[in-house]
Amino acid sequence: MLKYFRNFATMKPPVQATLLHDVDIPTKKATFGMGCFWSNDSLFGATPGVIRTRVGYSGGTTKNPHYRGIGDHTEVIEVDYDPKTVTYEDLLDMFWANHEYGLTTKLKRQYQSLILYHDEEQRQLAETSYKDMQIRCDGQLRTEIAPAGIFYAAEDYHQKYRLQGHKDLCRSLGLDSSKLQSSHLAARLNGYLVGVGGITQFEKEVARLGLTEKQAEYVRREIERNEGGGLAC
Ligand code: MHO
Numbered sequence: 001m002l003k004y005f006r007n008f009a010t011m012k013p014p015v016q017a018t019l020l021h022d023v024d025i026p027t028k029k030a031t032f033g034m035g036c037f038w039s040n041d042s043l044f045g046a047t048p049g050v051i052r053t054r055v056g057y058s059g060g061t062t063k064n065p066h067y068r069g070i071g072d073h074t075e076v077i078e079v080d081y082d083p084k085t086v087t088y089e090d091l092l093d094m095f096w097a098n099h100e101y102g103l104t105t106k107l108k109r110q111y112q113s114l115i116l117y118h119d120e121e122q123r124q125l126a127e128t129s130y131k132d133m134q135i136r137c138d139g140q141l142r143t144e145i146a147p148a149g150i151f152y153a154a155e156d157y158h159q160k161y162r163l164q165g166h167k168d169l170c171r172s173l174g175l176d177s178s179k180l181q182s183s184h185l186a187a188r189l190n191g192y193l194v195g196v197g198g199i200t201q202f203e204k205e206v207a208r209l210g211l212t213e214k215q216a217e218y219v220r221r222e223i224e225r226n227e228g229g230g231l232a233c
Contacts, residue, residue: 019173019210021183023051027080030091030122031058031148033114035100035107038161039194040077043098045160046191048201049086053190054078054181055161056153059114059144065152074112078151088122092129103133104140113141116148123147156180163190169218185209192219195226 034040037055045053055077062071081091092115096103101111115130117123126145134141157164159180164170175186188209191197202223206216 020185020208021174021179023184025051025082027051028083028088029118029148030079030081030088031076031116031118031151032079032091032095033059033074033076033112033116034095034098035075035111035113037075037077037154037158039100040098041160041187042162042191042194042196043094044077044079044091044191045187045189046197046201047086047091047094049082049084049090050079050187051082051184052080052182053160053187054153055158056151058116058149058151059112059146060109067155067158070110072109073152074114075110075154076114076116076151088125089129092125096129096133104137104142106142113143115143115145117145118148153181160186160190162194166193166218166222169215172212172215185211189219193222193226195223195228197223198227199223 041053041055044050057065057070057073058076060071060073065071065073099113101107103113115126117126130145156177163186179186192202
């Protein structure tokens with residue numbers, strides 16, 4: 001008993017690494033409509049080079065859209081990415097490969113396949129990839145390409161939707177509403193928890209993300225449960 005007590009008394013407090021909520025490097029924006037925005041948020045959030053994500057409504061004309069009154073807008077994902085690590089072409093490849101309801105199906109405006117470009121370079125890359133894809137889809141592609149306009153952030157409960165299902169973890173991360181759209185760590189975990197990115201990638205960056213061993217273990221268990229599974233809404 002005494003032995004334990006002594007050890008305890010001399011034990012150093014565990015080193016608590018800083019949770020990597022803020023990453024302050026130059027980024028570019030990309031905006032895509034690919035169906036329900038929950039799964040796109042997870043998909044891009046766990047992609048290396050993606051720094052922050054947020055979901056919202058854009059591409060339309062009606063003022064102040066919201067989930068129950070989306071007007072003529074589309075559910076979109078907005079990504080802040082580090083162009084030194086991931087290119088716009090990489091993101092376009094992901095865009096084409098991950099539509100929730102397909103590329104050629106007629107859908108309501110809410111789920112329109114949509115690329116909203118932010119500069120001339122993005123416009124050109126989007127149009128080139130569109131032409132290739134249009135050939136592959138026998139001219140049936142329904143994707144639209146337009147300049148990015150006003151982005152209306154979706155309600156808090158839609159941001160990092162998958163992560164928010166893990167209430168205790170969110171609490172332990174100090175994830176309040178101010179961080180839902182800005183936290184790098186939240187973007188990452190929102191993907192990892194549903195199996196995006198996978199265990200090998202997670203292990204490579206777990207120290208960088210600053211998770212405690214307990215938090216990391218929790219995430220590992222969820223990755224193991226979900227890796228390789230679909231991303232259906
Ligand atoms: N399939 C989902 C879509 C939600 S998404 C935010 C649902 O049944 O509500 O549009």
